[in-house]
Amino acid sequence: MSASDSERWRDAQAPGLDVFEDLAAAAFAALPQDFRNLARDVIIRIEDFPDDETLEAMECETPFDLLGLFQGNGLAQGGGMVWTGQMPNTIFLYRRPILDYWADHEETLGGLITHVFVHEIGHHFGLSDEDMEAIERQAESEGD
Structure with a gap:
């Protein structure tokens, strides 16, 4: 690590909930349009x-x-229709566990949030792991 890298990290703070919201929005925006529509x-x-x-x-x-x-x-599971009294489909991203995982792995924070986000959306669609990996690759290539 160079001196400039250590200088940059010395005063850095963990990203808060608002930054995670921005990262999740960016991850969603990078997904294929058909996937986002659904x-x-x-x-x-x-x-x-x-x-x-x-x-x-x-x-x-x-x-x-x-x-x-x-x-x-x-x-x-037939969740395309919302019935009275049914809670809306929701994806939760948990900031502290994601940060903990990020600290222990060689992955960018944005990439990790995209991975978790795609995985959880994949549950909504009943996708296989292979389908989710293909969507992540497409999102990465569109984000470049």
Whole structure:
């Protein structure tokens, strides 16, 4: 690390919820248009951690185990129609677990947020891991 790199990081702070919202919006904007059209009604929420109920339901050992979560009825489960009283389909991105994972891996923060975001949207559509990887590659090439 050069002196200029260490200078740049010395006063850096972890990105807050507002920065994560911007990164999630950029990740969504970089997705293929057809994919975005299908996911336009999905709500995106950024939170520091999952709540205790979610951690218990997902059988997480620590609050850092879950990077993101899709809640709702995905298109693969007939979730294209909203019924009265049904909560909207929502994707949660969890800031602190994502930052923790980012600190331990050689991946850009934007790339990691895109990965988690695509994975959670993939649950909405019932996509395979291979389908999600192809969408991520397309998003990366459009973002370049």
